[in-house]
Amino acid sequence: MKIINIFKTGLTAIALTFTTSSVQAQDLMARQAPIDSRLRAVDSVAIKRLLKAESMENPSGDLYQTWANEFVNYDQALPAEYRIDLRDFHMPCESRVVNSHFGYRRQFGRNHYGTDIKVYVGDTIRAAFSGKVRVVQDQGRYRGYGKYIIIRHSNGLETTYGHLSKQLVREDQVVRAGDPIGLGGSTGFSTGPHLHFETRLLGEKINPEKLFSFEAGDVRGDYYIWRRNGRSQLMAAHDVSNLPEVEDKAEESRAYQQKRIAERQSRSRVHKVRSGDTLSKIARKYGTTVDRLCRLNNISRSKALKPGQILKCS
Numbered sequence: 001m002k003i004i005n006i007f008k009t010g011l012t013a014i015a016l017t018f019t020t021s022s023v024q025a026q027d028l029m030a031r032q033a034p035i036d037s038r039l040r041a042v043d044s045v046a047i048k049r050l051l052k053a054e055s056m057e058n059p060s061g062d063l064y065q066t067w068a069n070e071f072v073n074y075d076q077a078l079p080a081e082y083r084i085d086l087r088d089f090h091m092p093c094e095s096r097v098v099n100s101h102f103g104y105r106r107q108f109g110r111n112h113y114g115t116d117i118k119v120y121v122g123d124t125i126r127a128a129f130s131g132k133v134r135v136v137q138d139q140g141r142y143r144g145y146g147k148y149i150i151i152r153h154s155n156g157l158e159t160t161y162g163h164l165s166k167q168l169v170r171e172d173q174v175v176r177a178g179d180p181i182g183l184g185g186s187t188g189f190s191t192g193p194h195l196h197f198e199t200r201l202l203g204e205k206i207n208p209e210k211l212f213s214f215e216a217g218d219v220r221g222d223y224y225i226w227r228r229n230g231r232s233q234l235m236a237a238h239d240v241s242n243l244p245e246v247e248d249k250a251e252e253s254r255a256y257q258q259k260r261i262a263e264r265q266s267r268s269r270v271h272k273v274r275s276g277d278t279l280s281k282i283a284r285k286y287g288t289t290v291d292r293l294c295r296l297n298n299i300s301r302s303k304a305l306k307p308g309q310i311l312k313c314s
Contacts, residue, residue: 089218090178130175
C-alpha cells in the first residue's frame with residue numbers, strides 16, 4: 001500500500017511539473033506576443049521609411065534613364081499611359097491669381113508652356129511635390145526663365161519654377177512638398193514679378209491647369225492619367241484601381257523604342273580623355289554629373305586629367 005501511495009505521489013508531482021511548465025510556456029508566449037507584434041510594426045515602418053528615402057534619391061528612376069543638372073530634351077519614347085499621383089500637391093505660392101495661361105501667345109508669336117501666377121518680389125516659392133532638385137541655374141537678366149529651378153518628383157512629373165529673385169536650394173538636394181525653394185521675382189524674360197510654373201512628363205509639356213485649380217489651391221483629381229493618344233483624364237483614387245493594364249500596341253512606338261535601345265547599347269560608356277577635356281565637359285557629354293564621374297573612377301574633383309586616360313561614364 002505504501003508503495004502505491006509513493007507511486008501516486010510521484011505521478012502527481014510529475015503532472016504538476018508538466019502543468020507548471022505548460023503554464024509558464026503559455027505565459028512566456030503571451031508576454032512575447034505583443035513584443036513580436038511591436039517589432040513587426042517597427043520593422044514595417046523602418047522598411048517603408050527606407051524605401052521612401054531610396055525613392056527620393058532617384059525619383060521616378062523607373063521612368064527616367066538619365067539624371068543631369070541641366071535643362072535637357074529627353075531622347076526617350078513616352079509610355080502609352082502613365083498614372084500621375086497628384087495627392088502630395090502643395091501650392092507653389094500663396095497667390096491664387098493666374099496672370100497668363102498655357103498655350104499660344106499671339107503677342108509674342110510663340111507658345112507659352114506654363115502657367116504664370118502673380119507674386120511679389122521676395123514671396124516664398126515652395127516645392128509642389130516631394131522630390132529631388134535637378135537644376136538650379138540662371139539664364140541671365142533678359143533671357144528665358146532667368147533664375148530657375150527644376151525638381152523631379154516620384155510621381156513622374158518634373159516641375160519648373162522660373163523668374164525667381166533668389167534660389168534657396170542646391171542641385172541634387174532632396175525636398176519635401178511645401179519646402180521653401182526660392183523667392184519670387186522678375187528675372188529673365190519677364191514683364192513683371194510672377195512665378196512661371198511648368199509641369200512636364202519626360203519632357204512632354206502638360207498644361208498645369210489640367211492638373212491643378214490654382215484659384216482653389218488644390219488638385220483637380222487624385223490622379224491624372226496621361227495617355228499618348230491624347231485621351232488623358234483625371235480620376236479619383238477609388239476609380240484608379242479598376243483601370244485595366246494598358247498594352248502598348250503601337251508598332252511605330254515599338255520600333256522607335258527598339259531603335260533607341262540599340263543606340264544606347266552601341267554607344268560607348270567610357271571616354272578617352274583628349275587634350276582640353278575637363279570633368280564638367282565630359283559629364284555634360286554623357287548626361288551625368290562630375291560627382292558621379294569621380295565616384296565611378298575613384299578620383300577627386302581636383303584630379304588632373306591626362307590625354308589618353310580612360311574614364312568610366314556609367
